[in-house]
Amino acid sequence: MEYITLYRKYRPKDFSEIKGQEHITKILINTLEKDMISHAYLFSGPKGTGKTTVARIFAKGLNCDEGITSKPCNKCKNCLSINDGTNIDVIEIDGASNRGIDEVRSLKERVGLSPTLGRYRVFIIDESHMLTQEAFNALLKTLEEPPQKTVIILATTDPQKLPLTIISRCIRFNFKRIGIDDLVDMGRTIAKNEKVSVDEEVLYKIAEASDGSLRDFISLFEQLILFSGEKIEIENFLTLLGESGDEVYKNFFIGIQNGEDAKILSMIGELINSGKEVQEILRGIIGYGRKILFKKIFEEEIDSEVKSLKKDFIIDVIDNLIDLFSELRYSNFPRFMFEIRVLKLILKYSKAKPLIVEEEKPxxxxxxxxxxxxxxxxxxxxxxxxxxxxxxxxxxxxxxxxxxxxxxxxxxxxxxxxxxxxxxxxxxxxxxxxxxxxxxxxxxxxxxxxxxxxxxxxxxxxxxxxxxxxxxxxxxxxxxxxxxxxxxxxxxxxxxxxx
Ligand SMILES: [Zn+2]
CATH class of the missing domain: 3.30.300.180 (DnaA, N-terminal domain)
Structure with a gap:
């Protein structure tokens, strides 16, 4: 039997399966039930939160054989081909790779055509902030005089990069990160269906590591199943994924306090080499800092190493990193700025040794x-x-x-x-x-x-x-x-x- 990735298998197929985005699905369901379809929608939010999934469900709602519906059947030819990504009237375009003049021309031509089989022609443009200026111009023309029965859905992780003229013509929805409990819930369902036993602790660890992304959650879980078989324990998780983000972030705070500049710099290097963006790392550290700060304030149980960190120290580090986060938007040297800021913090807090160690001289x-x-x-x-x-x-x-x-x-x-x-x-x-x-x-x-x-x-x-x-x-x-x-x-x- 052909192996279907868990993500394809468990990717939500109708609105009721979408977790954590009820503020969006409710409106889209109404839109379909009342047949009040607009020409353009903008779905913005972090990766893996369901933007293209919701766009596909919406497209099925428009083109299902049962007529416009908020509950597409997922059985008819149209629904199935939209699930597969092979429907002729539902066209998915990746903004990151369709940047050439030819692609823009073909986009223009395709938008001008009327739908073939179904009732609506739906364009789902992923990573739409990556489109070129020409593509935006073509898009803008289409949005100004939209062809009959055409719906354009722009998905983006970075809405600030979209021209205002485009944004103002779209109905906008902001997708949220998916909560840990919702992810763990999904994990339980998958475990049951796939007949694997998994420690609750592991599900929570995977959820934490996925940073609110359902796609990341499912693919991490899948890796773990392939790696450990039917029984998944915390040791399997640690062997496969190394120490958790929290462990790394804890060492970050402790390292700053102890003036371990070399250790911290190589830690940053490792995180970046593992494919993380500086902003992503900052978000992780800030999130962790907030967590331990709250635990300290509400006097919850924490481990002894974290206990040694002072409240005002944690606040100052977070404060500095938040400042840095906004400064990075205008910088071409995010890594360097990160390193410098961290070294300054070390200089400020390490009493034990000076930042620059003098070289030995005769x-x-x-x-x-x-x-x-x-x-x-x-x-x-x-x-x-x-x-x-x-x-x-x-x-x-x-x-x-x-x-x-x-x-x-x-x-x-x-x-x-x-x-x-x-x-x-x-x-x-x-x-x-x-x-x-x-x-x-x-x-x-x-x-x-x-x-x-x-x-x-x-x-x-x-x-x-x-x-x-x-x-x-x-x-x-x-x-x-x-x-x-x-x-x-x-x-x-x-x-x-x-x-
Ligand atoms: Zn259908």
Whole structure:
């Protein structure tokens, strides 16, 4: 007998089998029962949540031999061929692979034709955000003057990439991630029908790993059945899929707290190599962080390693990653931005060791470098201080070099950080003890630093001056733009040092 994949076998065939999207199926059922069919629908939502499945059921509802119905028979020629994807009037187009001019032309021609056998011609365009501009233009023409008996259903995981002119002409439905309980329910049904015994714990693990996608859930379950046979236990799950996401995310939080930069970077590398997108990883970490945070707040049982994480630490990490998540939308270097943000967090929280470990140097050179540059009493030179600091501790130097010397009053050396360097200022505060000791090592006994941050007013004034400057106004003549952010151009003193 031909083997049918579980996904094909258990893919919902009518509205009653669709889980977790009742807010959508209810309306579509009414649409069919009242025969109030529109020309265009937009189905948006995460992968595996049933967008094309619902589109097919809707198409069957339109073209079933029994007439327009919310309960297609799944027996007639039309229903069966739509289930198979072979119906001539229900055309599924993959937006990701139909991007050429020929495909667009053929799309145009096909939309213009009237249906052959059935009553409606239905176009289901998957990954529609991937269509080219020409395809969108063709589509828009069709939506403006839709041919009789034509329904276009656009499915997308990324609706923001669709032109507004298209979106505004569609009736929109947002698909939700499928809840864990619904997925586990489905798992029980499959287990019963396929005559396999499976631990409940395993079903929950598979559901967690599928991230709200029914398709992922069923295909993971299938892999497990093929792998372990009729009896599936938690060991099988762990052998096949490795440690669960939660385990990885837990190590992520613990690693940051312990300053394990190398370990965290290779963890990120492994996740990315396993095919995960940065956004996906972030979503996982944020979700996990939220979970343990709530468990801590409501004093639920947690394991001892998680117990060692402080609430404000978890909140800060989540906060940072949420910020990063929105910044990534405009970035071409998502992985790099992720790594940098994580390293900054490590720098902030690891007390044990500095982020940049100095390379071992021959003893003699160190002796030479250790001799402080002469600084006379009362003639403090900030640049000299920085140069000495660089030899002493590169990590702290890399923070302090953002500062600007303002003045010495009494025994206080006032250093100001630019408006955009709040982070460095906070770090400097944290390293105050070290810096005070180093001052006294350089002959500035009883001296201390006073750190401040440039006021917003000064920053705005500076920004205004820069905007008015000739270089910038000339730039703007050529490029349409405005000043977004001003950052100090901090140059390293590497070259000067060599002389
Ligand atoms: Zn039928």
């Amino acid at each position: 003893q003699k050179v160190i002796e030479e470098e250790k001799i402080p540059h002469p600084i006379k009493e009362r003639s403090f030179v900030w640049d000299d201080f920085l140069l000495n600091l660089k030899n002493k501790n590169k990590a702290i130097y890399s923070i302090m070099r953002f500062g600007k010397f303002i003045e010495i009053k009494e025994d206080k050396i006032h250093i100001q950080f630019p408006y955009s360097s709040k982070f460095q200022k906070e770090m400097a505060e944290e390293k105050r003890d070290f810096l005070r000791n180093f001052l006294s090592e350089l002959g500035y006994k009883n001296y201390d630093f006073d750190f401040s941050i440039q006021s917003e007013e000064d920053y705005l004034k500076e920004r205004e001056e820069i905007e008015k400057s000739e270089e910038v106004t000339t730039l703007f003549k050529y490029f349409d733009g405005k000043v977004e952010k001003i950052e100090e151009n901090i140059e390293d003193t590497e070259d000067e040092e060599k002389n």
